[in-house]
Amino acid sequence: xxxxLHVWRQNGPKDKGQLETYPAKGxxxxxxxxxxxxxxxxxxxxxxxxxxxxxxxxxxxxxxMCSQVINGRAHGGQERTTVCQLHMRSFKDGDEVFIEPWRxxxxxxxxxxxxxxxxxxxxxxxxxxxSCHTGGVPDGNAHPIGKPVADYAMDAAECIGCGACVxxxxxxxxxxxxxxxxxxxxxLPQGKIEAKARVKNMTDTLQAEGFGNCTNHLECExxxxxxxxxxxxxxxxxxxxxxxxx
Amino acid sequence: MILDGKAPTGxxxxxxxxxRFDMKLVNPSNKRKFKILVVGTGLAGGAAAAxxxxxxxxxxxxxxxDSARRAHSIAxxxxxxxxxxxxxxxxxxxxxxxxxxxxxxxxAREADVWRLSQVSNNIIDQCVAQGVxxxxxxxxxxxxxxxxGAQVSRTFYARGKTGQQLLLGAYSALxxxxxxxxxxxxxxxxxxxxxxxxxVAKGITCRNMVTGEVNSYWGxxxxxxxxxxxxxxxxxxxxxxxxxxxxxxxxxxxxxxxxPCYTQxxxxxxxxxxxxxxxxxxxxxxxxxxxxxxxxxxxxxCDKAPGDVPEEDRDYYLERKYPSFGNLAPRDIASRAAKExxxxxxxxxxxxxxxxxxxxxxxxxxxxxxxxxxxxNLFEMYEKITDENAYKRPMRIYPAxxxxxxxxxxxxxxxxxxxxxxxxxxxxxxxxxANRLGASALMQGLADGYFVIPYTIAAYLATVTPGTxxxxxxxxxxxxxxxxxxxxxxxxIKGKKTVSELHRELGKVMWEDVGMxxxxxxxxxxxxxxxEIRDEFWNNVNVTGSGxxxxxxxxxxxxxADFLEFGEVLAxxxxxxEESCGGHFRTEHQTEDGEATRDDENFAYVGAWEFKGNDKAxxxxxxxxxxxxxxxxxxxxK
Numbered sequence: 001x002x003x004x005l006h007v008w009r010q011n012g013p014k015d016k017g018q019l020e021t022y023p024a025k026g027x028x029x030x031x032x033x034x035x036x037x038x039x040x041x042x043x044x045x046x047x048x049x050x051x052x053x054x055x056x057x058x059x060x061x062x063x064x065m066c067s068q069v070i071n072g073r074a075h076g077g078q079e080r081t082t083v084c085q086l087h088m089r090s091f092k093d094g095d096e097v098f099i100e101p102w103r104x105x106x107x108x109x110x111x112x113x114x115x116x117x118x119x120x121x122x123x124x125x126x127x128x129x130x131s132c133h134t135g136g137v138p139d140g141n142a143h144p145i146g147k148p149v150a151d152y153a154m155d156a157a158e159c160i161g162c163g164a165c166v167x168x169x170x171x172x173x174x175x176x177x178x179x180x181x182x183x184x185x186x187x188l189p190q191g192k193i194e195a196k197a198r199v200k201n202m203t204d205t206l207q208a209e210g211f212g213n214c215t216n217h218l219e220c221e222x223x224x225x226x227x228x229x230x231x232x233x234x235x236x237x238x239x240x241x242x243x244x245x246x
Numbered sequence: 247m248i249l250d251g252k253a254p255t256g257x258x259x260x261x262x263x264x265x266r267f268d269m270k271l272v273n274p275s276n277k278r279k280f281k282i283l284v285v286g287t288g289l290a291g292g293a294a295a296a297x298x299x300x301x302x303x304x305x306x307x308x309x310x311x312d313s314a315r316r317a318h319s320i321a322x323x324x325x326x327x328x329x330x331x332x333x334x335x336x337x338x339x340x341x342x343x344x345x346x347x348x349x350x351x352x353x354a355r356e357a358d359v360w361r362l363s364q365v366s367n368n369i370i371d372q373c374v375a376q377g378v379x380x381x382x383x384x385x386x387x388x389x390x391x392x393x394x395g396a397q398v399s400r401t402f403y404a405r406g407k408t409g410q411q412l413l414l415g416a417y418s419a420l421x422x423x424x425x426x427x428x429x430x431x432x433x434x435x436x437x438x439x440x441x442x443x444x445x446v447a448k449g450i451t452c453r454n455m456v457t458g459e460v461n462s463y464w465g466x467x468x469x470x471x472x473x474x475x476x477x478x479x480x481x482x483x484x485x486x487x488x489x490x491x492x493x494x495x496x497x498x499x500x501x502x503x504x505x506p507c508y509t510q511x512x513x514x515x516x517x518x519x520x521x522x523x524x525x526x527x528x529x530x531x532x533x534x535x536x537x538x539x540x541x542x543x544x545x546x547x548c549d550k551a552p553g554d555v556p557e558e559d560r561d562y563y564l565e566r567k568y569p570s571f572g573n574l575a576p577r578d579i580a581s582r583a584a585k586e587x588x589x590x591x592x593x594x595x596x597x598x599x600x601x602x603x604x605x606x607x608x609x610x611x612x613x614x615x616x617x618x619x620x621x622x623n624l625f626e627m628y629e630k631i632t633d634e635n636a637y638k639r640p641m642r643i644y645p646a647x648x649x650x651x652x653x654x655x656x657x658x659x660x661x662x663x664x665x666x667x668x669x670x671x672x673x674x675x676x677x678x679x680a681n682r683l684g685a686s687a688l689m690q691g692l693a694d695g696y697f698v699i700p701y702t703i704a705a706y707l708a709t710v711t712p713g714t715x716x717x718x719x720x721x722x723x724x725x726x727x728x729x730x731x732x733x734x735x736x737x738x739i740k741g742k743k744t745v746s747e748l749h750r751e752l753g754k755v756m757w758e759d760v761g762m763x764x765x766x767x768x769x770x771x772x773x774x775x776x777x778e779i780r781d782e783f784w785n786n787v788n789v790t791g792s793g794x795x796x797x798x799x800x801x802x803x804x805x806x807a808d809f810l811e812f813g814e815v816l817a818x819x820x821x822x823x824e825e826s827c828g829g830h831f832r833t834e835h836q837t838e839d840g841e842a843t844r845d846d847e848n849f850a851y852v853g854a855w856e857f858k859g860n861d862k863a864x865x866x867x868x869x870x871x872x873x874x875x876x877x878x879x880x881x882x883x884k
Contacts, residue, residue, distance in 0.1 A: 012795075030519045032631075038524055038746070045744050045799070053798050055312065057485040059525045061627065062410055063316040085630045110456060111796045118433070121313060125425040129418035130377050134696050135368070137375035141332065144386025153379035154404060157411060161315055190377045223642040231403055 001093035029089035054113040064160035074164035074223040104172035120211035126205040127198035156184040168223025171212030176220035179236035249869035253357035270708035277302035279712040283465035288317030290671025291471030292416035295693025299428035321407025323530035325401035326688040328366040350679020353826035357419040357772040376415035395576035447667035458794040462722040474650030480753020482647035489805035502854035504655035504675035507820035513580035514650035517600040526646040531684040536608035581645035604640035655854040659702035670694035680828025741786030770823040
């Protein structure tokens with residue numbers, strides 16, 4: 001099939017940037033979206049143009065590196081799918097495809113489709129861990145954890161930190177990202193001890209980094225390639241309330 | 247030269263404990279004076295940086311991704327082994343030790359494997375303390391499952407995302423140290439040279455992948471935890487950015503590359519569909535707990551829908567060939583068996599290079615719900631890639647390059663032959679021998695990072711004065727100029743072929759001639775072709791853009807240039823090893839029914855290669871392997 005791509009090109013954070021149009025010809029439906037971009041890049045190189053740069057690495061939906069807004073939807077808008085797992089069979093011959101980077105104040109554009117997500121690192125560093133030492137910890141079975149609790153923690157822990165929740169949110173909020181870690185650790189005996197300080201420090205950092213607030217649009221859950229539920233945001237709010245004694 | 251692995255002597259059960267006591271320590275107040283560089287932030291590097299930072303060392307860590315959490319350890323699916331014996335099914339440290347030595351086809355160092363087995367139990371405790379949500383039973387206790395090459399259930403898991411959860415655990419420990427100021431993290435930074443001063447590793451030179459700036463960093467010790475090299479095959483289950491580069495730069499500076507021919511071709515990957523493909527996707531080995539591998543008995547049935555092939559016309563070849571291990575035969579054996587069926591023209595799917603992995607029996611036995619709970623995310627991933635529902639129709643799979651057992655040579659302290667250079671995880675050669683068992687990579691990465699390097703690096707640091715060589719030393723300026731010079735050379739070739747075209751060419755040679763079955767003829771062919779492709783690369787590659795910007799073509803070109811040198815050493819090692827063992831299968835050395843024939847008399851050693859430049863043959867150094875606790879035997883899974 002043949003497609004027409006409109007791709008955001010921006011040569012550095014200070015450049016204004018604009019959409020450029022490129023043809024994508026002879027695309028197989030079995031290709032992944034990124035493999036389609038690889039082919040387009042090969043053509044660009046052969047015609048003396050600069051290839052499109054985009055973040056990608058594992059190409060199996062787990063590293064969280066890939067980050068593109070396709071036709072207005074983070075990761076292309078398919079349920080529980082990262083860009084690298086999006087396949088060309090969901091497009092049809094003649095389609096026009098708009099490809100843009102994550103857009104949020106807290107994610108400055110580095111180049112073309114690559115953004116700087118270090119704000120998420122800062123949130124994690126603010127408290128996304130139990131402060132245990134290497135060694136000197138009890139046996140793994142010392143604290144039994146009921147299966148429903150372990151499953152709840154795992155549902156939250158599946159976040160891949162890609163930032164699609166921010167890109168999808170009209171307020172560019174990182175509440176879903178932050179809440180997934182807060183909720184995972186808040187229910188586990190290993191994380192409960194520091195729960196109050198954690199939720200406070202992580203949400204303070206979230207605000208300081210320039211992310212917006214949550215106003216319950218639920219676009220984050222719709223954008224999340226791992227289907228992380230907004231119920232964790234409710235959990236975050238509850239944990240936060242506990243710290244201020246409401 | 248005969249290499250000394252410096253493994254402790256005496257009873258194996260006490261070897262690590264005794265060695266820990268014998269090693270020197272660094273006084274707590276002196277630790278902050280030492281600077282340690284850790285390259286790579288996967289399980290091994292992340293765990294090492296976090297643990298060393300916490301001990302009080304001044305640590306600087308590096309990764310090429312935009313976050314330490316994205317290292318490729320994250321993609322490991324199935325699980326992590328430990329000798330906890332929670333299921334009461336006969337496991338022990340000794341059994342894990344035995345299974346790993348045997349699984350590695352008797353080509354690993356006994357003492358290292360013992361230590362790995364011993365600390366495996368600490369790893370599970372550590373991860374639980376970090377909040378890793380392992381699978382648990384209804385009483386709240388940790389659950390386990392079975393993996394290939396073992397007859398006990400010792401694999402701990404977190405759905406099909408164990409690697410992700412363990413890496414996020416290490417990453418959270420690392421984040422805590424970054425916050426505490428003991429670790430400085432450099433993301434989007436790629437190591438492009440090892441700085442060696444008077445024969446001792448003293449620093450690294452890196453390219454900032456955003457600005458293109460080339461910088462040097464000094465350290466009293468350098469720790470490489472930079473993963474494996476199977477992207478030399480072009481198509482593999484590795485991430486696109488995985489490369490041999492960091493390890494190869496060390497090899498160019500004198501570190502020996504050990505057993506590079508031991509490559510793991512994983513039996514259960516999604517079949518390739520076309521030439522456009524940029525990578526192959528693994529389907530966890532855990533799937534073989536419940537899935538059954540088969541091909542049609544008759545060639546004429548290969549084009550039929552799988553459901554139309556009656557039960558009596560199916561060949562469940564693993565169950566037929568290896569009745570005691572069945573579908574849980576180790577990876578090298580399962581991969582070769584799949585290839586055998588396809589070579590016999592009984593393969594299925596595109597190009598007839600595929601076999602079925604069928605869940606019908608398991609779904610009938612335990613129900614679709616249970617299968618979904620065990621492997622749901624894998625079935626989902628399979629459906630996204632192939633557009634087929636594996637609950638209804640068997641998966642089509644084929645082996646693909648997955649893991650490197652070989653790597654930089656290290657002694658028992660994980661130090662390479664270059665003093666001050668330590669190598670952890672997949673990047674070293676030490677514990678998996680010629681074949682790695684499933685769920686052992688995560689175990690090794692975390693063992694090296696949390697529980698080995700914190701002890702062994704002190705023994706080295708206690709012998710050096712901190713900060714004697716810093717980036718003021720002329721060797722650093724020289725290294726920077728050399729790295730910049732190579733970048734400029736790459737950018738000035740301005741030829742006609744793209745980097746990925748040339749990588750595919752190399753990959754094709756490596757896969758066809760140095761892949762699952764190797765012969766003298768195929769290896770000689772590869773040794774002729776690789777230098778030809780390398781020549782073409784240096785004369786005809788087109789690297790667009792400049793060095794002073796984010797330039798993915800330049801990054802890939804640098805990595806390919808290293809694969810083109812390393813690939814030749816890999817093939818040389820495979821040619822010299824006149825035996826079949828583990829992942830290294832020489833067609834000249836097999837029994838009548840196609841099983842590997844090992845030659846313990848002549849090849850029970852580690853082959854460590856010293857790179858001497860592209861125009862000279864590499865020199866082989868040997869470390870003889872002694873088996874004092876486990877008797878050398880023919881490895882049988884029948």
